[in-house]
Amino acid sequence: MALSPTYSLHARYLFPIDLPPIRDGWITVSHGRIVSLGHEPTGERRDLGDVAILPAFINAHTHLEFSNLAQPLGRPGTPFTEWIREVVRWRRAAIEQPAGTDWRADAIRKGIEESLRGGVVSLGEIATLPQTEGDGRYDAMQGVSFLEVLGLADERHDELLSAAKAYLATWHSSGRHPLAGLSPHAPYTVGPRLVSSIAALAAEALAPVAMHLAETREELELLRAGTGPFRELLDDLGAWQTGVIPLGSTPLDYLRLLANTDRSLIIHGNYLSHEEIEFAGRQHDRMSVIYCPRTHAYFAHDRYPLAEMLARDVNVALGTDSRASNPDLNMLSELHFVAEHHQDVSPEAILRLATSNAAKALGMGETHGTLASGKRADLAVVSVAADRSPDPHELLFDTRQTVRFVFRGGRQLFPASDC
Numbered sequence: 288m289a290l291s292p293t294y295s296l297h298a299r300y301l302f303p304i305d306l307p308p309i310r311d312g313w314i315t316v317s318h319g320r321i322v323s324l325g326h327e328p329t330g331e332r333r334d335l336g337d338v339a340i341l342p343a344f345i346n347a348h349t350h351l352e353f354s355n356l357a358q359p360l361g362r363p364g365t366p367f368t369e370w371i372r373e374v375v376r377w378r379r380a381a382i383e384q385p386a387g388t389d390w391r392a393d394a395i396r397k398g399i400e401e402s403l404r405g406g407v408v409s410l411g412e413i414a415t416l417p418q419t420e421g422d423g424r425y426d427a428m429q430g431v432s433f434l435e436v437l438g439l440a441d442e443r444h445d446e447l448l449s450a451a452k453a454y455l456a457t458w459h460s461s462g463r464h465p466l467a468g469l470s471p472h473a474p475y476t477v478g479p480r481l482v483s484s485i486a487a488l489a490a491e492a493l494a495p496v497a498m499h500l501a502e503t504r505e506e507l508e509l510l511r512a513g514t515g516p517f518r519e520l521l522d523d524l525g526a527w528q529t530g531v532i533p534l535g536s537t538p539l540d541y542l543r544l545l546a547n548t549d550r551s552l553i554i555h556g557n558y559l560s561h562e563e564i565e566f567a568g569r570q571h572d573r574m575s576v577i578y579c580p581r582t583h584a585y586f587a588h589d590r591y592p593l594a595e596m597l598a599r600d601v602n603v604a605l606g607t608d609s610r611a612s613n614p615d616l617n618m619l620s621e622l623h624f625v626a627e628h629h630q631d632v633s634p635e636a637i638l639r640l641a642t643s644n645a646a647k648a649l650g651m652g653e654t655h656g657t658l659a660s661g662k663r664a665d666l667a668v669v670s671v672a673a674d675r676s677p678d679p680h681e682l683l684f685d686t687r688q689t690v691r692f693v694f695r696g697g698r699q700l701f702p703a704s705d706c
């Protein structure tokens with residue numbers, strides 16, 4: 288729908304996130320920003336019918352380069368290191384495609400479009416190639432593009448650090464979205480010396496850092512004893528180096544390094560200890576933990592300690608992770624999954640995971656994540672059933688409901704044909 292610069296949308300429910308839902312409410316938008324919420328419309332008026340309006344969802348963790356995959360790699364319950372072997376095979380095949388095939392750009396574009404259909408315009412995206420000025424891959428995306436840093440061998444330290452430095456220098460000078468971040472991939476692919484250097488570099492540049500951590504029990508074994516399926520995998524790939532990870536290491540060692548940065552995202556944290564959860568909770572202004580619900584289920588991990596993390600004040604946000612471990616990038620489906628599987632968490636807290644908590648995780652909290660006067664008019668409009676419910680969250684978490692419209696900066700992006 289084409290709308291004038293100032294308009295009001297009517298919905299059966301508005302979900303401001305930091306306030307209770309408003310029934311039969313109007314949200315007024317002017318020149319891309321939210322002006323007011325309530326019962327008084329201004330400017331052009333549109334009644335959207337049986338819908339709920341929420342802040343556009345924010346996907347705090349994905350890898351868009353896998354968005355061309357029709358289905359996840361491996362099968363449900365695949366041991367994680369077997370899945371990594373599949374990823375390595377897939378990536379080698381992708382890289383060997385004929386020259387002129389820009390599979391990365393194609394996948395990123397598809398991933399951004401798919402995200403939109405799931406109510407998302409802002410993402411925490413991990414990229415293996417640095418974005419460059421004017422390459423256009425991320426024009427339709429807000430959020431953070433984290434450059435993946437990968438290399439366990441100690442002699443690669445200087446080269447990888449220089450590449451990270453160059454990436455931040457180029458992108459920071461442009462000052463536009465997506466913002467630049469760094470992602471030392473995981474403890475089994477980046478040694479603690481490089482993690483420490485990346486953290487110091489990011490701290491100096493005020494850039495966010497994202498790292499996969501405590502994802503599997505096998506990772507904990509590698510850190511503790513240098514043995515197990517990860518050791519076998521790294522030996523097979525010729526990537527293991529004795530002494531690169533000190534024996535007796537734990538995720539807490541990495542949490543301490545990342546806590547030196549302005550903003551860090553701990554991806555997964557499936558097997559963080561109580562002490563580590565408490566540590567993350569104490570740093571909640573600067574450190575977030577990203578839960579990827581359906582990816583977590585794909586690997587049949589132990590139950591995710593979501594309620595414990597929230598009780599310990601951890602800033603938990605949701606991610607889809609990539610299509611290599613998830614059937615799609617639909618954030619509404621992630622919310623439905625969490626509502627069904629974590630009935631010990633309140634619906635209000637569940638909604639925050641994909642809105643205000645995720646905005647805070649990516650450093651966008653001042654402008655995004657809630658419906659409030661002055662914030663950017665990034666909106667997700669979700670269908671709701673016409674019947675009444677004492678709790679409107681129940682209508683929203685009904686799995687039959689879908690994303691009907693998505694707005695960014697007041698402009699309708701989805702469905703595109705209506706623009």
Ligand SMILES: [Zn+2]
Pocket residue numbers: 348349350499554608609
């Ligand atoms: Zn990931």
